Amino acid sequence: MKSVNVGICGLGTVGSGTVNVLVRNAEILSARTGCDIRITQIGARRPNPSCDTSEISVVNDIFEVASNPDVDILVELIGGYDTALKLVKEAISNGKHIVTANKALIAEHGNEIFALAREMNIVVAYEAGVAGGIPAIKSLREGLVANRINWLAGIINGTGNFILTEMKDKGSPFADVLKQAQDLGYAEADPTFDVEGIDAAHKLTILASNAFGIPLMFDKTFTEGISKVTPEDLQYAEEFGYRIKHLGIARNTDKGVELRVHPTLIPESHLLASVDGVMNSVLIDGDAVGQTMYYGAGAGSEPTASAVVADIADIARIISAPECAVPPVSLLSAGQDVSVLPIGEIVAASYLRIRAEDHPGVLMKVTEVLGQHGINIDALLQKEARESDGCADIAVLTHHIRENLLMQAVSEIEELEEITSPVVHIRVDHLGG
């Protein structure tokens, strides 16, 4: 049986999970792949008590792994940008295939990495970077290869989804639930990447690139976090028959590609609305297959390791025949400029929450402004005035409208004397329904 030699750089949560899965399921893996997959070397600054590395060569310097002639596949699990990029480029130059769970690295430096990999005829695999253990990238690239992808939408940040789920279930404000998520270890001390949507935008960039055959365009992805969502918004959305989820949405339109991460109202009857807590899910609409959905754990030691090892197994199968590798991204747009729609050009339905002093006539003024901009109202809730400040909430669901027009109407509404705080705007998506 052919041996395939793996070098693992980084022995944190995912690194130790990867060692554990490769060791525990070695027999299954060799039956399924026809290869004996061995861990040849680990590069890590310190051991990790949650995995046994006593029989593996462990070195401090990760760059030793990148130059080890016995390593066929380098698994990059150190995270971050600079050192990871240097490590991966060096390993590729040394002819090693790459498996990584680092979405930030791929989303922001993938174009450069893939170009080098093509030159060297090297496989770069990154299933673990998107939606953890869910084989979303494989499903998109291979399972749905026959399809022109129309759009995709994903709950691709478990921390954010946990926070929104808890806020809805318990009626607690954002800051309290964030604190709880930090105590549970679901959110980092600095939660910006998760709650402001940067992590989701990294993943969306990668999904969109595979879906549409376009280069990775993280810097053109519109990104809006969940910190502005309040328990009232979650409740009003429910009264309208919706749930609020933090979605990454990529859509292929005639005018250009939409790439956006933002809180979104989706119909409560949609399967994606039932994806709660730290779970992830990706919904893909293809021209032949229609909608398919993929669901599972988006993070965690062994769920992520499951994807890392799947990539290792794929490469192990093709190491003897590199010409049959699936390319990192099949660029359908090679040589063309890809146009990404600015967020103002998006046409979407919207939820607006307008907090106003409880004077007669406010509602009329608001609807007048909307009408002047050609914005039709789908549903409207006027809540009773709150005792605390005498203000009342008006929640509006609009028909589809170009976002620039909506934004103009929103500024005019904010200028009305009865309006006491900024208008909250959350997009609505029926997800093809």
Add this chain to the structure above:
Amino acid sequence: MKSVNVGICGLGTVGSGTVNVLVRNAEILSARTGCDIRITQIGARRPNPSCDTSEISVVNDIFEVASNPDVDILVELIGGYDTALKLVKEAISNGKHIVTANKALIAEHGNEIFALAREMNIVVAYEAGVAGGIPAIKSLREGLVANRINWLAGIINGTGNFILTEMKDKGSPFADVLKQAQDLGYAEADPTFDVEGIDAAHKLTILASNAFGIPLMFDKTFTEGISKVTPEDLQYAEEFGYRIKHLGIARNTDKGVELRVHPTLIPESHLLASVDGVMNSVLIDGDAVGQTMYYGAGAGSEPTASAVVADIADIARIISAPECAVPPVSLLSAGQDVSVLPIGEIVAASYLRIRAEDHPGVLMKVTEVLGQHGINIDALLQKEARESDGCADIAVLTHHIRENLLMQAVSEIEELEEITSPVVHIRVDHLGG
């Protein structure tokens, strides 16, 4: 660019969908696979107006396709057993790779077909046979390759799921909804395969084989249909907090493998409980990844074609390097007898509906019998007597119990003089929750 030549046998619903997808998305497919995938020949008794075959050689005799030296991949879409088996074996003998959507053929003759394919170093792919356009087989074999699969459960027959969904939503009896499904074209004139679970058992056999690395064992799969489920059962289940779904369940236990298709109560909060209408979904529990779920259209022309073409694309990629093909099934159990648990050895919670004359004391007699067999009651509903026959329903949820014991208790209950009709027994599964 390398050309890969496809011969398609059968031009019905899936055949015409396959032609349409291959032609419409030819450019995408060649960018993604690096191959020019061409339809060289079609074998079909008559043309199909829903696809344009004017520029393709169409022959009446499907066996011409199997012996056509210009065909690399034979796509079997004629369905049925005998002719399909002969066609596939002849094509394999002639060195052609096989793509099929025929679950009955694979479930019942797959062991023989795979053995011949191994001998000839041929790929046999059958993604379209299970759960239509959902890449369930690929996810299981490749995406979750790192996992020891603990169990899987699937809604894998759209007709049955449509019937149960309509029965629940409208309160209509089975026969009426079946008629409606037939009128809509969702059910065949002879609905036995769908409603008695044979189709689901075919698919479960294939899933289990891939999950556990065991031979295809259709004849050992316990199969129970949905014709006995009544609107009352769906309603009582809802009162208990459950939904009834027709599931295929495969589980790897210390004592043997469970292979079973039957109506099942699952918690209403589980994502699988929200899979309604003709949609399919497969839930897989792996030791590393935990639960992942796959959802989409389980039938239809282009959804099924999406899976057929994905298999074609996979083979196209590896035609120049056949040694890297994923084997049809990686037999972990090669050379060992695989023990399949008889249904009586299964340990499960159960729902019982007992229709009794409305005499005082019946409830006590029933609970006494259950108690004598060590069966604990989790919840119990006693409904009021019905005007039509003066009988009252007692609905019971039991704790987990070995099914043989439950069956003994059920026969004793059925012998009570107040019991007027057979006890309805439906298994409960919390799906790992």
